[in-house]
Amino acid sequence: MSSLDYKNFEKNNIHVLRQAQFIASMNVTFYLVISISKIIIGSVAKSTALKADGYNGATDTLAYLIIIMGIAFAKRPKNQEHRFGYAKAETISTLITSILIIETSFWVIWKGIIDWINNSSEKPDSLAAVIGIGSGILTFTIFLLNNYFAKKIQSKPLLASSEDQKWDSITAVLTGLAILISELGFPWIDKLTAIVIGLLMFRTGLFILNSSAFKLIDGFSNELLNQVKLELEKFNQIEKIVKINGREYENDIYISAIVKVDYHLTVNDTMDLTKNMKNYLQRKYGIFELDVQYVSE
Structure with missing residues (x-):
């Protein structure tokens, strides 16, 4: 790193926070469109798995909104009461995001089990598979862009969210493939996929929770x-x-x-x-x- 005085470092940090806020705003729009589309088409095509994936995307939409608020708060300058500044607001926003993901995962798992019990013979429409695979490919493209910019500006909340986005893209593609298999005479796979999505959401949320909690209690490498x-x-x-x-x-x-x-x-x-x-x-x-x-x- 080149030699900088701390005032220049602070100015650079504010610039980074503004970039992170802009990227997070773009992701809110993307996830909002994708998640709403999945929930609506999942309901029409009778696919529990696609709806579960849509709810997964909805939590990401709220997650990015929370990150935006955290970044906005983190931009506040240091004062007498906060001599270290407000940077921990970003970590707090990540922690809230993880709790939101975990809570939604429980609901997705429960809904998958109920639908499996009540509608195990109902097959999903092929449209759900197309949307699942297509959204997965699109999400992975967005992940590559987010990951690149998050590393470039060294924004840890965005990095954590981009990693979640990578798994979202993989989950979406696997969801589409599971729906295709369900149409071949195995409708229960659609419901099982919804439960697996819920478990993956729980795993992701728990990982982010542990990481952000470690930082909040001043854990250090x-x-x-x-x-x-x-x-x-x-x-x-x-x-x-x-x-x-x-x-x-x-x-x-x-x-x-x-x-x-x-x-x-x-x-x-x-x-x-x-x-x-x-x-x-x-x-x-x-x-x-x-x-x-x-x-x-």
Whole structure:
């Protein structure tokens, strides 16, 4: 990463958030059209699986709306009450999204079981298969675009949503194929597919829930923390890293450390040392916030 001062980094972050908000808005429109189409055609074509896939898409529509609100809130500048800013609003929006996905998955599973029991002999129309496969191909194309832009602007909520979108595309294609098989004299496969879709939704929601909850309680990668510790130990003035902690606010990383130094070091020496360490971490890891406490014997 090239050397930047923190004000430029903040401006870049706001620009990234605006880009993420625009991409999320486009996805809301896409998912809204696709999910409504699946639910309506699923009802007309008597396909429980396609309707379940439509409800899956509906949760994604709401998910992107929640992400948009989270990103909008995250753009607020730092103040006295929020010295680290509002970046965790993005993580909170991801957490809410995961809960929404899990809740809907239970409903989809229940609906699939009920339809299996009550209408196990009813075959879906071939139109449902066409819509399922076609929407899957289209969704995968949108996933490739979203994944590219999410990585480019390093938006973690968008990355999480794009991964969900990849599975949505695969699920849609498999749903269409299952509907085709159902028409050959196995109508129960349509209902079973709906239940499987519900289970996949639950799995996805649980994964996102665990990831966002980990960040909200200030979980931090041990691997990255150990890397930072090793980098700081390279500075000759440092005798020992007594303690080091890290926290992550979406694209911002904050490191705090207690380090042992020789007691001959002056205040100016430690100030220069802190500046050098901060510049080094900035260039190598994009870490702009470093809080260091010095101790000596």
